[in-house]
Amino acid sequence: MSKQDFEGRVAIVTGGAGGIGSATVQRFLAAGAKVAAFDRDQGRLDQLKAASSGPVSIHCVDVTQWDAVSEAVDKVEAEFGRIDILVNVAGGGSPTTIQSATPEDWGRIVGLNLTAPFYCIKAVAPAMRRVGGGQIVTVGSLAAFQMSFNNGVSYTAAKSGVLGMTRHAAFELSRDNIRVNAVLPGPVMTPQMDAKIDAKSRAAVPKQVPLGRWLSPDEIADPILFFCSDASRGCTGTHVIVDGGLHVGAQYDRETYFAKRGE
Numbered sequence: 723m724s725k726q727d728f729e730g731r732v733a734i735v736t737g738g739a740g741g742i743g744s745a746t747v748q749r750f751l752a753a754g755a756k757v758a759a760f761d762r763d764q765g766r767l768d769q770l771k772a773a774s775s776g777p778v779s780i781h782c783v784d785v786t787q788w789d790a791v792s793e794a795v796d797k798v799e800a801e802f803g804r805i806d807i808l809v810n811v812a813g814g815g816s817p818t819t820i821q822s823a824t825p826e827d828w829g830r831i832v833g834l835n836l837t838a839p840f841y842c843i844k845a846v847a848p849a850m851r852r853v854g855g856g857q858i859v860t861v862g863s864l865a866a867f868q869m870s871f872n873n874g875v876s877y878t879a880a881k882s883g884v885l886g887m888t889r890h891a892a893f894e895l896s897r898d899n900i901r902v903n904a905v906l907p908g909p910v911m912t913p914q915m916d917a918k919i920d921a922k923s924r925a926a927v928p929k930q931v932p933l934g935r936w937l938s939p940d941e942i943a944d945p946i947l948f949f950c951s952d953a954s955r956g957c958t959g960t961h962v963i964v965d966g967g968l969h970v971g972a973q974y975d976r977e978t979y980f981a982k983r984g985e
């Protein structure tokens with residue numbers, strides 16, 4: 723995206739202080755947008771602000787709370803005068819199984835990955851209507867289609883729900899000229915992932931992913947900006963999987979596959 727592509731437009735990025743979120747914030751700033759980052763981690767929001775050279779406002783918000791979301795959206799509209807784009811990035815999982823998940827675990831993970839994007843979409847839609855349209859992107863996961871690597875039943879269910887909500891919102895908001903799409907990452911190496919992942923999983927990913935490596939946060943931010951730009955003006959209610967090819971579902975790693983064929 724060039725410096726002019728998002729000139730004059732205002733984007734809200736939830737989870738804006740995290741790995742994929744902060745890469746998305748920086749991409750928008752580089753493309754000329756004004757950005758409001760919502761995150762519950764004030765320390766990381768401060769770091770984001772310090773690392774950003776463009777117009778970014780930071781909001782310490784728990785996106786699972788309707789009143790907090792609604793209030794923060796109003797503040798952004800008052801500060802920047804309009805809202806054109808919402809990117810729902812805040813999310814995260816838990817390794818719980820049907821047996822181990824408590825009702826609280828289930829509610830927390832579904833609340834963060836599915837209910838929070840719903841609250842944010844509901845809160846921004848009136849502001850987008852006032853400016854004649856907008857773009858909404860929710861970051862889902864390859865877990866909508868496959869068992870997730872480290873996460874459990876609640877995450878898989880919530881990320882699957884993101885696709886249904888995306889389709890419904892795309893239809894309902896189409897008459898307001900608001901497009902709604904989703905980006906579904908596979909394994910992405912973020913600072914938080916780097917800090918928590920065990921050596922076995924770290925080494926396994928490059929063997930399983932056809933591109934042979936972990937993806938970077940920028941490689942998710944770029945398709946997010948695509949869905950927010952006029953280049954995707956014909957797309958709504960759809961998604962793109964960005965996973966280095968993991969979804970093709972090969973039974974072997976590349977080395978074994980070609981060795982079996984003597985190539």
Ligand SMILES: NC(=O)c1ccc[n+]([C@@H]2O[C@H](COP(=O)([O-])OP(=O)(O)OC[C@H]3O[C@@H](n4cnc5c(N)ncnc54)[C@H](O)[C@@H]3O)[C@@H](O)[C@H]2O)c1
Nearest residue numbers: 737739740741742761762763784785812813814863909910
């Ligand atoms: N990293 C991966 O491999 C991967 C793979 C598939 C999908 N995803 C999805 O991508 C998105 C971003 O993941 P990431 O790897 O950048 O994670 P991350 O942990 O680096 O960032 C998530 C951010 O969301 C914030 N957050 C969490 N709960 C919040 C709440 N209630 N209110 C406001 N902010 C909150 C966190 O403080 C953090 O800054 C998530 O939706 C995740 O499910 C990530």
